[in-house]
C-alpha cells in the first residue's frame with residue numbers, strides 16, 4: 001500500500017497527496033473505512049492507486065492530534081502571528097492562543113510580522129517581547145511578509161511539518177501564507193478571501209511548500225478564551241516557564257498556596273510579571289496576587 005496525506009477536504013471531496021510521488025489523487029474511501037472514522041485534512045491514509053486520478057483509501061492512521069479550528073489533524077506547528085503595531089500587540093491574546101495550542105499538542109511558534117513598519121523605539125518594544133517569549137521557552141521569528149524578510153528562516157523552522165496560521169485580524173496571515181508559498185500576494189488575497197466568504201464552507205486545503213511541509217489555507221483562532229477548551233486546573237501546564245519550578249504541592253495552582261516556587265520566581269524576576277498576570281487573568285483569579293509580587 002501507499003501512504004498519502006489528505007490535503008483537500010471539502011464536502012464530498014477528498015484530495016490525497018501521495019508522499020512518494022508528490023501527486024494529488026481523488027481519494028475514495030472504502031466503506032469499511034467510513035464506518036470507522038471521519039476523514040479530515042491532515043489525516044495520513046494508506047491505500048492503492050486505482051487509476052490516473054483516483055486513490056482507494058483502505059486505512060486512516062490514528063491521529064496525533066486534531067485542531068478544531070481549522071479542522072486539521074496531525075498539526076505539528078501553529079504559526080501564531082502577531083504584530084507590534086497595526087494591530088497593536090496584545091500579550092493576553094497571545095497567551096490565550098499559546099495555552100490552547102499547547103493543549104492541542106500543536107507546537108506554537110510566535111511570528112512577529114510587519115517588522116518593516118517599526119521605528120527605533122518600536123524595535124525596542126519588539127526586542128522586549130521577543131526576549132520575554134524566548135526566555136519563557138518559545139520559538140520567536142521576526143518577519144516581514146511585505147518585504148519577504150525572515151520568510152526563509154520561517155520555512156526552515158517549519159521543515160517536515162504540517163502547520164496552520166492563527167492570530168488576530170490584519171496581522172498578515174494571508175500575506176505570510178502567500179510568501180511561504182511564493183504566490184503573488186494580490187491575486188491570492190482576493191481570490192481566497194472572496195472564495196471562502198462566498199461559499200462559507202468549512203473546507204480546508206493544505207498546500208505543500210518548502211521541504212516536505214504543508215500549510216493550511218484556513219486560519220485558526222483569531223482570539224480565544226482558553227477556558228473554553230482547557231480546564232482551569234490545567235492552564236498552569238501550558239505556561240512553559242512554570243514547568244521549570246517545583247512547588248510544595250505538585251498540583252499547586254500558583255495562586256494562594258504556601259511554598260509556591262512559581263510565585264517566588266515571579267518575585268525574583270525570573271518569571272515575567274506580565275505573563276504571570278495573564279495567567280491569573282486566564283484562570284479568572286484575583287489580579288492583586290500579581291500586584292503584590294511585581295512591585
Ligand SMILES: Nc1nc2c(ncn2[C@@H]2O[C@H](COP(=O)(O)OP(=O)(O)OP(=O)(O)O)[C@@H](O)[C@H]2O)c(=O)[nH]1
Pocket residue numbers: 113114115116117143144145146147168169170171172173174175176189219
Ligand atoms: N507593512 C507591512 N504590511 C503588511 C505585511 N504583511 C501584511 N501586510 C498588510 O497588512 C494587511 C493585512 O494583511 P492580511 O494578510 O490580509 O492579514 P490577515 O491576518 O490575513 O487578515 P484577516 O484576513 O483579516 O485575518 C494588508 O493590507 C497587508 O498588505 C508586512 O510584512 N508589512
Ligand SMILES: [Zn+2]
Pocket residue numbers: 247248252253254255257259260261262263
Ligand atoms: Zn506554585
